[in-house]
Amino acid sequence: KEYAFGFDIGGGNYSTDLEARNGTVYITADSSSATAHDFYVIDNTNPQSPIKVSSINTGPGIEAIDVAGPYAFIAQRSTANQLQIIDIHSRSEPRLVSQLKLNLPTPTTTPPFATSIFYYQGHVYLGTTKWNGAEFSVIDVGDVKFPKIVGEFETGTQINDIYVDQETVYLATSNEM
Numbered sequence: 001k002e003y004a005f006g007f008d009i010g011g012g013n014y015s016t017d018l019e020a021r022n023g024t025v026y027i028t029a030d031s032s033s034a035t036a037h038d039f040y041v042i043d044n045t046n047p048q049s050p051i052k053v054s055s056i057n058t059g060p061g062i063e064a065i066d067v068a069g070p071y072a073f074i075a076q077r078s079t080a081n082q083l084q085i086i087d088i089h090s091r092s093e094p095r096l097v098s099q100l101k102l103n104l105p106t107p108t109t110t111p112p113f114a115t116s117i118f119y120y121q122g123h124v125y126l127g128t129t130k131w132n133g134a135e136f137s138v139i140d141v142g143d144v145k146f147p148k149i150v151g152e153f154e155t156g157t158q159i160n161d162i163y164v165d166q167e168t169v170y171l172a173t174s175n176e177m
Contacts, residue, residue, distance in 0.1 A: 007042055007050045019067040020044065024053070024091060030061030030077055038062045039072070041091045053091045058084055068119040071097075071144055075114035075126060082114035083126055085144045100147045102126075105133045116172075118162040123150070125169060127159025135159050136171065 009015060013031040020026075023045040029038045037055035039062060044050045062084075064075040072094070074084040081099035088094050104111060109132050116127035124139040124147070134152035136159055141147045161172035 007040075007052070009040060010036060012036070013038070016062055017064045019065050019072070021067055025050070026065055026067055026072055026088070028062035028065045028074065030063070034060060039065075039074070039086060039094065041088065041094060043091075054094055056086075056094055056096070058086070058096060063113065063115055064117045066117050066119040066124070071141075073117055073119050073124050073141070075117040077113050079111040079113065082112065082128060083117075083124060083139060083147060085141065085147065087144075098145050098147055100139060100149070102128070102133065102137060103149060103152065109133060116159050116161050118164055120164040125162045125164055127162050127171065130156065130158045130174070136162075136169075 009029050013029045013036050016030050017028045025042040025044045027040040037057045040055045041053040042050050043053050061077040062074050063077045066073045070089040072086040072088050076084050081101050083100040085098045086094050087097045112128035112131040114128050118125040122142045124141050126137045128135045135155045136153040138151035139147050140150045158174040159171050163170040
C-alpha cells in the first residue's frame with residue numbers, strides 16, 4: 001500500500017518510536033551519523049500536511065520515548081547515558097535538561113543500551129539490553145534535573161517493552177538469555 005502522507009526525517013536516519021499528544025507528534029530516530037538530529041517535534045493538527053516544529057541532536061540516537069506533561073523521557077542508544085530528559089515546555093525549543101547513566105556492577109563492566117521506557121507517577125521505568133547488570137531500573141524523576149535510581153532488577157534478558165498499571169509492572173522480554 002502506498003502512503004499518502006508522512007514526514008521525512010532524512011536519509012540514513014530511521015525512526016525508532018513516537019508519541020502523539022494533542023496534535024503534536026514526537027518522533028525519535030537513530031542515525032548512521034552522530035551529528036544528525038534524533039528528536040523531532042511535529043505539528044500534526046492537519047494530518048495531510050505535518051509540519052516540523054523543531055528537532056535536536058541528543059547524541060548517538062534514541063531507542064524509545066515516553067511523554068508526560070512538559071517532558072519527554074528518552075531511552076538512549078548510548079553506553080554513556082541511558083536516560084535523557086528533554087524539556088518540551090516550548091515545542092519550538094526543546095532542550096535537554098538531564099541525563100543518567102546506570103550503575104555499573106564493576107568499573108570494567110560494559111554499560112548497556114537502553115531499549116524501552118515508561119513513565120508513571122513521577123517514575124521512569126527503564127529497560128536495557130542484556131548485560132552484566134540490572135536490565136530493569138526504576139528512576140525517580142520527581143526532580144527532572146536530578147533523576148535518581150530507586151530500584152533495579154536483573155532479568156537476565158533484554159527488555160523490549162514496559163507497561164505499568166498501578167502496582168504491577170509488565171515486561172516484554174527477549175527469549176535470548
